[in-house]
Each structure stands twice: as C-alpha cells, then as structure tokens.
Amino acid sequence: MTDNATQHWVMVGCGALAQWLGCSLIRRQPTLSLSVLHRQQRLRSCNYRLSTNNSEMTIELPTQHHDDRVADVVIAAVKAYQVSSLLRQLNQAPWFTDKTHLILSFNGMHSEPLTPLVSVNQQFLVTTSGVTRDHQGAHLHGIGQSWLGPMATNNVDVDNVFDTLAEAIAPLQGVDDIEQIRWQKLLINCAINALTVVADCVNGELLKAPYQATLHALLSEACDIAAQHGYHFDVEQSLQQTQQVLSQTAANSSSMRQDVLAARPTEIDYLNGFITKRGRQLGIVTPVNERLWQQVSAISCDHPQ
Ligand SMILES: NC(=O)C1=CN([C@@H]2O[C@H](COP(=O)(O)OP(=O)(O)OC[C@H]3O[C@@H](n4cnc5c(N)ncnc54)[C@H](OP(=O)(O)O)[C@@H]3O)[C@@H](O)[C@H]2O)C=CC1
Ligand SMILES: CC(C)(CO)C(=O)C(=O)O
Incomplete structure (x- = not known):
C-alpha cells in the first residue's frame, strides 16, 4: 500500500456515518485524496457536513464517477439491506481492484453469506458513536468506541489504513476477532x-x-x-x-x-x-x-x- 500522501480513498454515499468519517478524515489529513461514490452519477461534487454541539464543518468532495482513479481504500457505512447490491456494484467498478482495501460498517447480520469480492483486504468497522443526518448534513451526538478488524484472515499491509483512521476517529481499537x-x-x-x-x-x-x-x-x-x-x-x-x-x-x-x-x-x-x-x-x-x-x-x- 502506498503512503497516505498518494492514497485515494472513496466514501460510499452521503450517510450519517460516511459524513462523520469523511469530515474526520479530512480534518486530520487535509491532503488526503477523498471522493464519494454517489448515487447520482451526473453529479461532479457533493458536500459533506458535520456538526457537533460546538463545531461545524463542510467539505466539498468530488464524486468517484467523474474521477475513476483506482481506490486504495473504500469506506462503506451503509444499511444492512444495502450491502449486497453495493458489493455487486463494487465488483464491477473499474476502480475497485484486488488491492483495494474495503472497510465495511453496518449493524446486524446476514443470513446468507455475502457476495465474494475481488478485493482481498476486507475489514469490518464497528462503532458506538451516534450520528444522525437530515438534509442539512450529519450531526455527531457523541463519540463512542470504534473497532476495526479483518473479515477474513488474508489481509495484508493494513497498518497504514488503521493509523489514518485511528487519528481521525479515536478511540479506535484494532481487533483480531471483529465477529x-x-x-x-x-x-x-x-x-x-x-x-x-x-x-x-x-x-x-x-x-x-x-x-x-x-x-x-x-x-x-x-x-x-x-x-x-x-x-x-x-x-x-x-x-x-x-x-x-x-x-x-x-x-x-x-x-x-x-x-x-x-x-x-x-x-x-x-x-x-x-x-x-x-x-x-x-x-x-x-x-x-x-x-x-x-x-x-x-x-x-x-x-x-
Ligand atoms: N448513524 C449511527 O450513529 C450509527 C449507524 N450504525 C450502522 O451503520 C450503518 C450505516 O448507518 P448510517 O450512516 O446511519 O446510515 P445512512 O442511511 O445515513 O447511510 C447510508 C448511506 O449509504 C448510501 N448508499 C448505500 N448504498 C449505496 C450505493 N450503492 N451507492 C451510493 N450510496 C449508497 C445511502 O444512500 P441512500 O440514502 O440513497 O440509500 C445512504 O446515504 C447502518 O447499518 C447503521 O445501523 C452503527 C453505529 C452508529
Ligand atoms: C445503541 C443504540 C440502540 C442507540 O440508540 C443503537 O445502536 C441504535 O439506535 O441503532
């Protein structure tokens, strides 16, 4: 994996957790290349907004459809019922490769096994932070504990991604058994x-x-x-x-x-x-x-x- 200065990260959608994670990443790493996989493919950019009780932040991010730069990291915080179609979509995206590191975050569990992915690096992010969203953006109600751990055992070279995320959303703990x-x-x-x-x-x-x-x-x-x-x-x-x-x-x-x-x-x-x-x-x-x-x-x- 390349170092942070040359990495390209893609956030999926404009959800509550995505806006919290995206804004927190940019706050700590303003030079990180970050784009959004947006449902509206014609959009060239979109805003992420994050407020807390005493701060507000807005960032304008390019959308991935107009970039197509290969993703080093994809962060997908989506509802459980959106996971399967997203994984199928990622498998077909030219910018999602076997080297792309996928961080998936959702509540609940699937009764059937998830679609196998071309990417070999897949991790789960679990958080107890509380974020809501409305048309104006996301609101962080409280920072909780977060955990990151491998979905499979074949992960390679993930320290760099962990460090970047840990700086943004501390406290983040790396665990072997995320299940x-x-x-x-x-x-x-x-x-x-x-x-x-x-x-x-x-x-x-x-x-x-x-x-x-x-x-x-x-x-x-x-x-x-x-x-x-x-x-x-x-x-x-x-x-x-x-x-x-x-x-x-x-x-x-x-x-x-x-x-x-x-x-x-x-x-x-x-x-x-x-x-x-x-x-x-x-x-x-x-x-x-x-x-x-x-x-x-x-x-x-x-x-x-
Ligand atoms: N919010 C929180 O505080 C916490 C949430 N969680 C869990 O994390 C998961 C995400 O939560 P949250 O962020 O609140 O959910 P949201 O509904 O706010 O966010 C999900 C976002 O992902 C987008 N999305 C889904 N699939 C795609 C796709 N294929 N392409 C582009 N965009 C896509 C959705 O778009 P669209 O709206 O168009 O469908 C939506 O904007 C859930 O499982 C939730 O239970 C866990 C801990 C805390
Ligand atoms: C912990 C709890 C119940 C907090 O509201 C939650 O995670 C949720 O609402 O989904």
Whole structure:
C-alpha cells in the first residue's frame, strides 16, 4: 500500500456515518485524496457536513464517477439491506481492484453469506458513536468506541489504513476477532431497537420495570444463537450492558424507531429477523425475537420471510 500522501480513498454515499468519517478524515489529513461514490452519477461534487454541539464543518468532495482513479481504500457505512447490491456494484467498478482495501460498517447480520469480492483486504468497522443526518448534513451526538478488524484472515499491509483512521476517529481499537464485537453489538441492538418501535418510546423508557423481562428474554434467545457460533455471552451481563447503553442514550430514539417514524425501511431482518431465521436453521426456538420481528415488519415497510 502506498503512503497516505498518494492514497485515494472513496466514501460510499452521503450517510450519517460516511459524513462523520469523511469530515474526520479530512480534518486530520487535509491532503488526503477523498471522493464519494454517489448515487447520482451526473453529479461532479457533493458536500459533506458535520456538526457537533460546538463545531461545524463542510467539505466539498468530488464524486468517484467523474474521477475513476483506482481506490486504495473504500469506506462503506451503509444499511444492512444495502450491502449486497453495493458489493455487486463494487465488483464491477473499474476502480475497485484486488488491492483495494474495503472497510465495511453496518449493524446486524446476514443470513446468507455475502457476495465474494475481488478485493482481498476486507475489514469490518464497528462503532458506538451516534450520528444522525437530515438534509442539512450529519450531526455527531457523541463519540463512542470504534473497532476495526479483518473479515477474513488474508489481509495484508493494513497498518497504514488503521493509523489514518485511528487519528481521525479515536478511540479506535484494532481487533483480531471483529465477529465477537459484531455479536456483542447485535445482542444490544436486538434487545433495544425493535422494542422501542413497538413501545413507541425513547431508549430510556426501556429501563422501566415492565420491560425488564422482555429485554432478558430477547437477550437470552440471542445468546443461545451466539453460542452456536462459538461466541459465549452471559445473559445477566448482557442485560447489564444493555441497561448501561439505555442510560447513556436515554433521551435518544433508536435508529430503528427513527427509520419507522421517517417511513424508511428498517434493519429488523438483520437483527431480530436474523436471530429468528438462524434459530429455525439450528432448531432453536426464539419466540420473543420472532414476535418483535413480525410486529416491526407489520408497522414498517419491511416484510418478514
Ligand atoms: N448513524 C449511527 O450513529 C450509527 C449507524 N450504525 C450502522 O451503520 C450503518 C450505516 O448507518 P448510517 O450512516 O446511519 O446510515 P445512512 O442511511 O445515513 O447511510 C447510508 C448511506 O449509504 C448510501 N448508499 C448505500 N448504498 C449505496 C450505493 N450503492 N451507492 C451510493 N450510496 C449508497 C445511502 O444512500 P441512500 O440514502 O440513497 O440509500 C445512504 O446515504 C447502518 O447499518 C447503521 O445501523 C452503527 C453505529 C452508529
Ligand atoms: C445503541 C443504540 C440502540 C442507540 O440508540 C443503537 O445502536 C441504535 O439506535 O441503532
């Protein structure tokens, strides 16, 4: 991999995380060559905007369709239901090569294996940072912990990419087993997100007594499925971690509730839906996750399988 001064990085879309990551990268590395894979192929440039409670930043970035420079790094923070079509698109892009380093970030898990990619360097980014977006740009509500780790074992020469990202979005931890972090996040999202939709409440409401049995049951079922994949989580400890997240984000609407309120598709198929489908395959019943999957699918524009 070439050094940062000559690297070309491509951000996928203008989502909340993409704008946070893109602005943070440019803040630390103003000379980094960065472009955006935009859905509107005719656009020559687009703006990334990031605000916090005490700062604002806007950058104008060229779009990749009008550049076609080979990408050293692609950062794709997209919804779980957008991953498969994106991977097919990347495989066909002339600027996405076997040497391009892909950093993929999304919540939830897929029931089917992801499309194999031409690129050999693929990493997962998991973050607990909170970013929302509207037509004006992205708003960073709080910087959390982030983790970066390989999706496969054949990664080569990734230190340089890690260092660049770590400077931009510290604290970032490099891990060998990113799947463990993904499962941990999955458990928390399976416990919180759908329940806030069905109860139509902000996260903090779920700390109240009537919700504790449901949170426990959701986590217990999800822990059973995780254990079948070699990831052993204690249910009581997972409940405590979930309650901690609920306290820290008490006033927030979960991302799934925001999606439902804005009439956008949700990631339910990849959270409680994933647990249910995997349970069916393994012969493990997951009635509480299944009920929430069906309830959210009925409220939103998603359709359970
Ligand atoms: N926001 C947050 O704080 C956090 C989010 N996450 C997870 O990270 C993932 C991304 O979240 P977030 O950034 O909020 O989501 P957003 O919906 O804000 O961003 C996704 C963006 O990717 C774009 N996109 C998807 N596919 C393509 C494509 N093929 N070409 C061009 N653009 C594309 C979308 O465009 P379009 O709108 O046109 O579809 C959209 O702008 C989700 O799984 C979320 O659950 C995890 C932790 C925190
Ligand atoms: C942790 C939590 C539940 C915070 O709202 C989240 O990740 C989400 O909303 O998707």
